[in-house]
Amino acid sequence: MKQMRSRFRLLSLLMACAFLLVLVLCTGNVLKTADIDLSSLSSLLPQPGVSVSPSVSPDASVSPGTTVSPSSLFDWFNTPAPSESVPAPGTDNSPNPEYNLYGL
């Protein structure tokens, strides 16, 4: 009976792991079908030292006014993409010399 109970515990552990694996597989399949890239999800998270507004530095590969996060993610959640506007020169707090008129 004791051995049976230990095997039952093993089975319950296997079932829990299998369940989580099934959930991960199904979630992965859903994300793949919806063309949602996992790396795009990380871009939604606030990065330390980087502003959320579109980058205005000359090194940025995207032009101001375009969204950084993929539109497919916003479309999928049925929410309109947040309107993003380029901050007026001088109002942004970034120390970028191109827009920092006061040398700060």
Next chain:
Amino acid sequence: MSKTKSSPRLRFTGAAILLSALLFLVPALKDGNDTLYLLALLVPCGMLLAGTVLARVFSLDRLILNVSLWICAVGIAAFAFTDPQAALAHALNCGAGMVVLLVGGILIRSMTDSLLTSVCTAFLGILLLAGKALSPALSIPVTGAALALLLIAFTSLLSRQGPISAAFTGLAALALLLFIGETQEALLWGITLTLLLFAADGRLIIVLPSLAAVLLVFFGAYRLFPGMSVAPSASSLNTLVSAGAIGADTLPEGIAAAENIPLFHRLTGHFGLLFAGLTALLFLPLTLRGTSVAVTARTRFHSSLAMGICLLLALRTFFGLLCAFEVIPFSGPDLPLLTSSLPDLWSQLFLIGMLCGISGRNDADLADDAHLAMLAR
């Protein structure tokens, strides 16, 4: 039960009842349908009655019962948006299923692993499957009920007579399931009996030949009936994903166009993938609680039966989810309790009732032990 222990349970039960009321009240306020108002009253009251009063009176496991009630409520809500009359019919089916659950809970407390139990349940289970094989025109699905009876027979034989007689009974049932074309059920049954044999006996001399016999039966069935196969998936994953994260009042075209819409697809279409995923996640505590009931049971029969019930429900959930999300490209079984087939729903509620009854019996045994310990002092 102490006051501090009961309050989280009461909060959980209260939250589940409130949420179930909202599931019907929101569409009722939108459409002004009287049937939805009736459901908004009936379903929470039914959950309150079954989850508190009946659970206390018949000593049923609260967690298993409340999770099952919530899943049934969600299944009823899946009909509510597009077909309130079907939702009411399903609610009545679930209500009658609660009676079946109680029957299972009461029956298991007096059931033992006697030869009479083994013979009667094995006979009835095989009779149901043989009846389906002899009259293919029989459209009533009997597989769920047959598997429930055969599980009782298998575990009774396993605990009393030994693994060999249990294995023979299980293999006979497997062969009959394949003969009548129930390939998915045969697969679930084959895996369940192999795992149960491993768990209850553990000797390689028993487990390996049983596994070989199961594979041989499958191989033989495919050779004898070449046309037998699992049907490919009718609805694609795109239709599920088109429902989005939060769903919509009307079902997406791909889901609505299907002839027989599975309840999980309907649920996803109306409430979205997030809600459907959270509902699927509820099967995890249900299964884990069932396995803990199996581990703490006093007799081999109740222990094996509880584990067998958990295995059947868990495997059905795994296959159902994997097929619904096209990880396995076949048409899968309905998730437990999220089925519109009445015999399947009642057989699953009967199994859950037995699980609750075994848990109640465990609690009674613990109380007896505590009483004896107190007397011995």
